[in-house]
Amino acid sequence: MTSSTARAIRLVELAIIATEGTRVVDGVPFTSAIDAELARHVLAERAVTEASLICRYVELCPTCSWCGNTILPAQRTREISGHFYHEEDGLSCAQAFDDECDSYAGERATLSSAS
Numbered sequence: 532m533t534s535s536t537a538r539a540i541r542l543v544e545l546a547i548i549a550t551e552g553t554r555v556v557d558g559v560p561f562t563s564a565i566d567a568e569l570a571r572h573v574l575a576e577r578a579v580t581e582a583s584l585i586c587r588y589v590e591l592c593p594t595c596s597w598c599g600n601t602i603l604p605a606q607r608t609r610e611i612s613g614h615f616y617h618e619e620d621g622l623s624c625a626q627a628f629d630d631e632c633d634s635y636a637g638e639r640a641t642l643s644s645a646s
Contacts (some may be wrong), residue, residue, distance in 0.1 A: 535604040536579060538615075542593060543575035545613050597624035 547556060554560060556566045561567035567574055592601045596614035609618040609625040615623035 533578075534607075538608060539579045539591075540572070540575045542570050543578045545559065547571050547574065558640070578582075595624050597628050598622075 532562065548571070548595045551558070553564060554562070556567055556570040559570070561570065572617075593615055594600065594605060595602055595608075595617050597616050600617070602608055602615055604618060607618045608615045609626060610616075616628055618624065
């Protein structure tokens with residue numbers, strides 16, 4: 532399995548969760564989170580191989596949550612909290628996001644220690 536195929540499967544899984552929640556897959560409710568996860572993964576794999584299902588759940592080329600540009604299938608990405616960010620040399624939106632979070636955490640720590 533290529534990295535772009537694995538990423539496509541993960542994108543479909545996240546889209547299914549966003550659409551149906553964590554315990555429903557393709558309209559079928561599950562009492563077990565593990566069973567729902569397995570069913571979701573099988574459906575996502577099928578969706579990637581059957582293009583007609585992809586359109587139901589996800590865009591083929593998602594946008595980067597940091598810069599807003601399209602993430603192409605050949606580009607490396609990093610998933611952070613269910614969002615995808617570029618992870619390329621010269622275009623590391625994931626690193627920029629990490630730096631922003633670190634800066635925010637540092638400011639919060641400074642404000643907390645000042646009180």
